[in-house]
Amino acid sequence: MRLYIAAVLLACTALGAGAxxxxxxxxxxTKSCEAYxxxxxxxxxxxxxISAGTAYTVREINKxxxxxxxxxxxxxxxxxxxxxxxxxxxxxxxxAERTAVRGGGEVCSxxxxxxxxxxxxxxxxxxxxxxxYKGKKPECDAMNSGALEAKTLSLHGLWPNKKECGTNxxxxxxxxFSLSQDTIEQVAPWMPNFRYERTFGAYEWNKHGKCxxxxxxxxxxxxxxxxxxxxxxxxxxxxxxxxxxxFRVTDFxxxxxxxxxxxxxxxxxxVCTQRKYLQEIRVSLALDFATDxxxxxxxxxxxxxxxxxxxxxxxxxxxxxxx
Numbered sequence: 001m002r003l004y005i006a007a008v009l010l011a012c013t014a015l016g017a018g019a020x021x022x023x024x025x026x027x028x029x030t031k032s033c034e035a036y037x038x039x040x041x042x043x044x045x046x047x048x049x050i051s052a053g054t055a056y057t058v059r060e061i062n063k064x065x066x067x068x069x070x071x072x073x074x075x076x077x078x079x080x081x082x083x084x085x086x087x088x089x090x091x092x093x094x095x096a097e098r099t100a101v102r103g104g105g106e107v108c109s110x111x112x113x114x115x116x117x118x119x120x121x122x123x124x125x126x127x128x129x130x131x132x133y134k135g136k137k138p139e140c141d142a143m144n145s146g147a148l149e150a151k152t153l154s155l156h157g158l159w160p161n162k163k164e165c166g167t168n169x170x171x172x173x174x175x176x177f178s179l180s181q182d183t184i185e186q187v188a189p190w191m192p193n194f195r196y197e198r199t200f201g202a203y204e205w206n207k208h209g210k211c212x213x214x215x216x217x218x219x220x221x222x223x224x225x226x227x228x229x230x231x232x233x234x235x236x237x238x239x240x241x242x243x244x245x246x247f248r249v250t251d252f253x254x255x256x257x258x259x260x261x262x263x264x265x266x267x268x269x270x271v272c273t274q275r276k277y278l279q280e281i282r283v284s285l286a287l288d289f290a291t292d293x294x295x296x297x298x299x300x301x302x303x304x305x306x307x308x309x310x311x312x313x314x315x316x317x318x319x320x321x322x323x
Contacts (some may be wrong), residue, residue, distance in 0.1 A: 013244060025058045025092035027071050027083070031132035034275075035073050035081035043274075050083055052132045058092060065166025067310075073205045082262055084166075094232045111172040111211050114160030115287040116303060119226050121155040123239060124192055125319040138170060141193035143321045147232040148192060150321040153231045155191040155206040160211045173211030177202040183217045190224045225291035226298065230283060234259040235268065239278065244320040249309055252316075260296050266304040271307065272312035302321035 029050040036044050039062070050056065050073065059080055061068035069090055073081045098136060128140035142148035162169040179187070179198070187201070188194035194201060201220065209219045229237055234256055249270065256265040271280035286301040 008058045013165065014248040019067075021061050023058050023061045023069075025090065026055045027058050027088050027090045027153060028055045029053065029071050029083075031087055031109060032274075033087035034084050035071070035076065037078055037081060038069050039082040039084075045078070046076060048073055048081060050081075050087065051281055056088075056301050058090060059206050061092070065168070067167070071111055086310075091096065108165035109170065109172050109211075111174055112213050113162050114169065114212060114287065115163055116161045116287055117289060118159045118161055119223070119230070119285055120156035120228055121227055121283070123150075123278045123283040123318065124154045125150045125179050125243075125281065125321045126279045127134070129319050130273045130277045131279060137193070138196035142196075143192070144256065146322045148195070148321065149302040150243070151240075152190065153227055153281065155220075155223055155227045157208055158219065158226065160206045170211055172211040175215065176312070177205040178208075179216055179220065183220060187220050187224050190227050191220075222291060226283075226285070226289070227296055229291055229293075229298050230281065235281065239281070239318055242318040244318065246315045246317045249314055249316060253308060259310050264296050264299055267299045267302045269305040269307060269310055270312055270316060272311045272316055273315045275311055276315070276317050278316050 013095055029052050031052050032049050034044050035050050036042060036232040037218065046210050048173050050071075056071035058069055058071055062068040062070075065084050069085055069088075070080055070081055071084050101230060124139070124143060126138070128143050137146060143150065158171065160173070177198075179201070183192055183199070191201065205216055205219070209216060212219065214222065231240075238255060252270065253268075256268065267284040269282040269284075271279065273279045273281060282305065283299060284302040285299060286303075286306045289298055289300075289302070291298055
């Protein structure tokens with residue numbers, strides 16, 4: 001009985017304070033990231049980083065739809081450290097991300113249940129130069145050698161979202177990945193991997209694309225159209241105009257607000273690696289978004305992004321292509 005009362009009190013406290021949740025499982029790092037004793041304060045005693053390919057024991061997550069994971073880092077003091085979810089692959093017990101039943105009895109891998117989208121746009125030089133990745137990426141090899149230039153923003157993915165599932169909506173059943181040669185040629189300038197192979201495209205389709213109703217050709221062409229809208233907007237002008245230089249986060253959003261208004265600015269999140277280098281731009285989109293006009297029309301009715309930046313300091317450096 002005492003244990004039950006304690007559990008109820010703990011649950012009520014957590015709900016009232018927005019507290020973190022205990023968790024168990026493993027977290028396999030896919031890249032080197034800082035491991036914080038407090039992610040809110042960005043404190044990192046000993047300047048500890050996790051190592052790509054290493055599995056760590058999970059002890060906690062920051063919320064139900066978590067973006068931070070608390071792990072045990074051997075040799076660190078304190079031993080428990082917070083790392084960003086995107087720095088690795090979490091395998092949590094009793095969460096079953098691909099089939100877990102969430103609010104309303106919905107299954108988070110059931111297709112065509114999305115209520116919004118996120119457009120993920122990569123700044124390819126920043127990714128290739130500063131993000132660890134397994135295996136080979138021919139587009140990065142070409143970019144680092146100077147054979148491939150970075151003249152535009154690039155498509156990472158178009159992600160259907162479902163509120164009840166948070167970041168876990170995905171890996172639905174759907175048609176196999178298959179694109180016409182015409183689609184491949186149209187996508188390749190905006191998704192550099194397509195110039196050499198289609199492995200990343202297949203990954204994005206299997207993880208995200210199958211959860212919406214458009215067939216593969218239409219899905220990728222719409223995603224590319226959305227990237228082109230952003231590329232041709234003030235957002236693209238700021239990034240491309242800052243290649244090889246830094247810009248301040250406040251200056252970026254001030255320019256976007258001055259050009260389009262606060263509603264548009266609030267749909268954008270800048271994502272960095274090592275807190276300094278631009279890696280990605282994420283744009284919140286409504287369920288019925290269209291790509292045939294400019295940025296304000298494309299993001300009309302979209303919900304605000306959760307934050308303006310992710311893992312970014314005040315100054316963001318836009319890496320140029322090549323070493």
